[in-house]
Amino acid sequence: MASTNDNKDGLKMIEELTTNAQQIQEQVLQQILETNGGTEYLSRFINGQTDKQCFKTKVPIVTYEDVKPYIDRIANGETSNILVTEPVVEFYTSTGTSGGLPKLIPVTAQVYNQRVLYFLLSNCLMNKQLGDLDKPGKRMQVLFAKPETETAGGFKARTVLTSLLKDSWFITNVSKLCTSPIETLFCSDNNQSMFCQLLSGLIQRDEVVSVGSTFATVVLRAIKFLEDHYEELCSNIKTGRLSDWITDSGCRNAVSLILKPNPELSDSIRNICSCESWEGILKKLWPKAEYIRGITTGSMSQYVETLEFYGGGLPLVSSIYMCSEAICGLNLEPLAKPSDVSYTFLPNMAYFEFLPVNKDGATMSEQIQSEPVDLVNVRLGQYYELLVTTFAGLYRYKVGDILKVTGFHNNAPQFQFVETQNVILSVESDKTSESDLLKAVTEAKTLLDPLGFILRWYTSYVDTSSIPGHYVIFWELMTKEGDDNTKELDPMIMEECCYKMEESLGFIYKMYRKENAIAALEIRVVKQASFEALMDYYVTQGASVSQYKGPACIKSKDALKILDSRVIARFSSPRKPKLL
Numbered sequence: 001m002a003s004t005n006d007n008k009d010g011l012k013m014i015e016e017l018t019t020n021a022q023q024i025q026e027q028v029l030q031q032i033l034e035t036n037g038g039t040e041y042l043s044r045f046i047n048g049q050t051d052k053q054c055f056k057t058k059v060p061i062v063t064y065e066d067v068k069p070y071i072d073r074i075a076n077g078e079t080s081n082i083l084v085t086e087p088v089v090e091f092y093t094s095t096g097t098s099g100g101l102p103k104l105i106p107v108t109a110q111v112y113n114q115r116v117l118y119f120l121l122s123n124c125l126m127n128k129q130l131g132d133l134d135k136p137g138k139r140m141q142v143l144f145a146k147p148e149t150e151t152a153g154g155f156k157a158r159t160v161l162t163s164l165l166k167d168s169w170f171i172t173n174v175s176k177l178c179t180s181p182i183e184t185l186f187c188s189d190n191n192q193s194m195f196c197q198l199l200s201g202l203i204q205r206d207e208v209v210s211v212g213s214t215f216a217t218v219v220l221r222a223i224k225f226l227e228d229h230y231e232e233l234c235s236n237i238k239t240g241r242l243s244d245w246i247t248d249s250g251c252r253n254a255v256s257l258i259l260k261p262n263p264e265l266s267d268s269i270r271n272i273c274s275c276e277s278w279e280g281i282l283k284k285l286w287p288k289a290e291y292i293r294g295i296t297t298g299s300m301s302q303y304v305e306t307l308e309f310y311g312g313g314l315p316l317v318s319s320i321y322m323c324s325e326a327i328c329g330l331n332l333e334p335l336a337k338p339s340d341v342s343y344t345f346l347p348n349m350a351y352f353e354f355l356p357v358n359k360d361g362a363t364m365s366e367q368i369q370s371e372p373v374d375l376v377n378v379r380l381g382q383y384y385e386l387l388v389t390t391f392a393g394l395y396r397y398k399v400g401d402i403l404k405v406t407g408f409h410n411n412a413p414q415f416q417f418v419e420t421q422n423v424i425l426s427v428e429s430d431k432t433s434e435s436d437l438l439k440a441v442t443e444a445k446t447l448l449d450p451l452g453f454i455l456r457w458y459t460s461y462v463d464t465s466s467i468p469g470h471y472v473i474f475w476e477l478m479t480k481e482g483d484d485n486t487k488e489l490d491p492m493i494m495e496e497c498c499y500k501m502e503e504s505l506g507f508i509y510k511m512y513r514k515e516n517a518i519a520a521l522e523i524r525v526v527k528q529a530s531f532e533a534l535m536d537y538y539v540t541q542g543a544s545v546s547q548y549k550g551p552a553c554i555k556s557k558d559a560l561k562i563l564d565s566r567v568i569a570r571f572s573s574p575r576k577p578k579l580l
């Protein structure tokens with residue numbers, strides 16, 4: 001897409017931004033305060049003053065819940081300067097939830113320019129690493145726009161990706177470099193969309209220079225779909241006739257333009273796919289692909305091994321760290337191993353502050369009582385919680401992510417993504433905290449009370465051994481009369497318990513369940529004293545008996561084996577939870 005000169009300019013820009021990180025951060029804050037100091041929100045605290053010191057001492061550090069009343073007023077159509085002077089043009093719906101619904105993040109026109117810039121810079125880095133500026137080729141990117149909603153005030157509310165895919169800049173400049181016709185990304189039926197995107201990618205397999213999606217999970221879902229549908233895809237390619245169940249007119253029209261009878265291509269794809277092992281399948285199907293794109297850091301790191309298995313040695317590329325609130329960091333070494341990936345913050349995107357946090361053993365403990373530090377003042381090896389002050393009306397806002405400083409590029413720090421605060425279970429972009437899980441378990445176990453069962457212990461983990469992954473909740477039960485839980489558990493009631501738990505989980509979880517991107521939650525009942533055996537294990541690993549609380553989520557393979565070897569029954573609900 002970029003010429004050699006554009007690429008040079010892009011790389012030069014990264015050097016300049018990272019070299020002048022401090023100065024640029026000061027300018028960004030100054031600009032935000034000068035523009036928005038008179039808003040209802042900021043004037044409550046700084047009353048027209050725009051100096052940094054005043055900002056730091058008077059503007060509070062907040063969470064979404066603190067600013068939600070202001071955001072809701074904008075979403076409901078109030079037009080006065082509530083949070084931001086520039087007009088709000090739409091809202092991003094974040095995967096973080098508030099009261100069970102996605103958070104709404106205000107977007108101004110400036111955000112659009114920033115995301116184009118970030119996209120271009122990220123591309124320059126790929127070009128530099130692969131030296132493929134002049135190589136022709138297409139990307140097979142499996143992407144899905146999600147349905148948009150409208151706020152009471154008439155604003156669009158949609159995901160960052162949906163907004164990007166509908167941007168005319170994307171449609172004109174990027175979409176033509178991808179194998180998926182743009183219409184297939186907008187199809188509201190995910191199965192039809194996936195089928196057509198894979199079909200398009202297979203038809204153009206000799207041109208494909210990279211495969212991927214946004215997150216590792218989506219790539220794995222595509223592979224699973226391919227496994228289930230390759231026969232049908234091959235027969236479509238052989239006959240040049242699209243399956244009748246593809247009824248979406250956008251998909252049909254777009255795919256018909258590239259689908260021609262090609263028995264030879266169909267045979268070679270069928271030969272590859274009918275092999276017993278799918279190890280290296282991506283490399284075999286798309287022999288010119290040089291890498292797999294898709295985020296594999298943070299909660300996505302649980303999928304690295306599986307993706308490597310299918311990738312056949314193709315490097316995994318996580319190029320960007322961003323959230324609905326702000327674009328944050330770029331990976332300057334896109335071909336680095338997932339465990340070595342760090343994101344370099346570019347100082348022109350937002351004003352960033354970092355609240356030091358203590359890392360205590362495997363879990364984050366209480367925050368050190370200290371002040372947030374500026375971008376250029378973070379310390380190597382230290383863990384921080386990210387705060388952003390944006391051009392679009394968020395001030396000292398806790399994103400909820402924990403990052404670790406791994407180095408510097410010029411004067412800009414590089415961070416490894418550690419975890420999302422308080423999230424213990426995540427298959428996709430769902431975020432389930434310890435308290436969400438407790439609530440779900442508490443609601444489900446009410447069904448067992450009348451039957452005389454008591455839930456002694458529970459814990460959880462994400463099973464990613466199958467695609468899609470799913471939540472597993474281990475339960476150890478006892479009866480009120482004694483310890484004997486071998487008494488038959490009623491499968492109908494246990495399935496209902498699974499259903500109740502899923503009903504209690506957040507909107508994003510249920511949305512992915514609806515799309516089959518997360519499989520049904522499973523309760524595994526373990527025999528008596530399993531959790532004592534688990535505790536013995538943790539004690540051998542150094543846990544203190546007197547302080548032992550039991551993990552809300554199992555991370556260790558050995559601990560998992562202890563529980564899995566004691567499972568006496570497994571249940572899941574055939575019904576999916578209702579979205580609302």
Ligand code: AMP
Nearest residue numbers: 094095297298320321322323324417420
């Ligand atoms: P959303 O606001 O719904 O787009 O979700 C953004 C969140 O996704 C971030 O706050 C992170 O928790 C997570 N995320 C985004 N990019 C990455 C990345 N490169 N590595 C790990 N987690 C990420």
